[in-house]
Amino acid sequence: MFNSNFFVYITTNPKRTTYYIGVTNGLTTRLTQHYQNSGDKKTFAGRYFCYNLIYFERYTSAIHAIEREKQLKSWSRSKKDTLIKSKNPELKFLNNLVREKE
Secondary structure, three states: OOOOOEEEEEEEOOOOOOEEEEEEOOHHHHHHHHHHOOOOOOOHHHHOOOOEEEEEEEEOOHHHHHHHHHHHHHOOHHHHHHHHHHHOOOOOOOHHHHHHHO
């Protein structure tokens, strides 16, 4: 079956000091992978313990999701903060919310 759910997501470390932006068609699986890679110096998300989801957007097109990921990666930290806080003002970890809705 064709998967028409693609996600652009932002994870952070437990102290919320570093962001990781990615794109996937299986958000729950990807978050699990980030958690399992915690401390792995070979990956950015692993090196900085970025496994806590704080923001995501859903797309039906992989091309649009990838375009958005590239756009967000080019933004300043301040602009990313504003975007995240527009949907998640308290910077709550959303991992469990996604597992229920995906």
